[in-house]
Amino acid sequence: xxxxxxxxxxxxxxxxxxxxxxxxxxxxxxxxxxxxxxxxxxxxxxxxxxxxxxxxxxxxxxxxxxxxxxxxxxxxxxxxxxxxxxxxxxxxxxxxxxxxxxxxxxxxxxxxxxxxxxxxxxxxxxxxxxxxxxxxxxxxxxxxxxxxxxxxxxxxxxxxxxxxxxxxxxxxxxxxxxx
Numbered sequence: 001x002x003x004x005x006x007x008x009x010x011x012x013x014x015x016x017x018x019x020x021x022x023x024x025x026x027x028x029x030x031x032x033x034x035x036x037x038x039x040x041x042x043x044x045x046x047x048x049x050x051x052x053x054x055x056x057x058x059x060x061x062x063x064x065x066x067x068x069x070x071x072x073x074x075x076x077x078x079x080x081x082x083x084x085x086x087x088x089x090x091x092x093x094x095x096x097x098x099x100x101x102x103x104x105x106x107x108x109x110x111x112x113x114x115x116x117x118x119x120x121x122x123x124x125x126x127x128x129x130x131x132x133x134x135x136x137x138x139x140x141x142x143x144x145x146x147x148x149x150x151x152x153x154x155x156x157x158x159x160x161x162x163x164x165x166x167x168x169x170x171x172x173x174x175x176x177x178x179x
Contacts, residue, residue: 069094
């Protein structure tokens with residue numbers, strides 16, 4: 001099964017702000033469905049059920065406190081001239097705490113053979129771009145000062161992703177709550 005560790009976006013204010021942004025920006029891209037918005041702490045890929053059981057035990061050992069994250073800033077991966085992903089970022093303090101949590105997840109999964117291929121960058125993917133659309137900097141600049149809202153981070157989940165022709169379908173395997 002295909003799995004990843006994520007923090008879901010649950011704040012109605014943030015979801016509504018993102019929905020408004022997705023409908024107002026003028027780019028040729030596929031918006032991420034609002035119920036699928038999340039921070040990916042670590043993508044684990046295709047794994048067997050017995051490995052999932054070991055991951056669950058490891059993730060349950062992660063201890064962290066609740067914290068607040070302010071959703072703001074817009075960017076793209078890999079670069080403005082050739083965007084494939086449009087994302088929303090975070091404030092500095094919330095981003096730092098998300099990064100620490102991602103590092104804790106990484107550390108407990110390392111003994112199971114899971115490594116990260118690039119450093120964690122706190123972001124929520126809001127658009128995926130299939131075709132080459134060129135430089136969208138001017139369009140993004142219209143929205144760069146939006147503050148999408150604040151959410152308390154109270155836990156993270158191990159999620160399964162099933163790919164379908166209509167996009168990914170996510171289901172929860174386990175939730176780890178803040179202490």
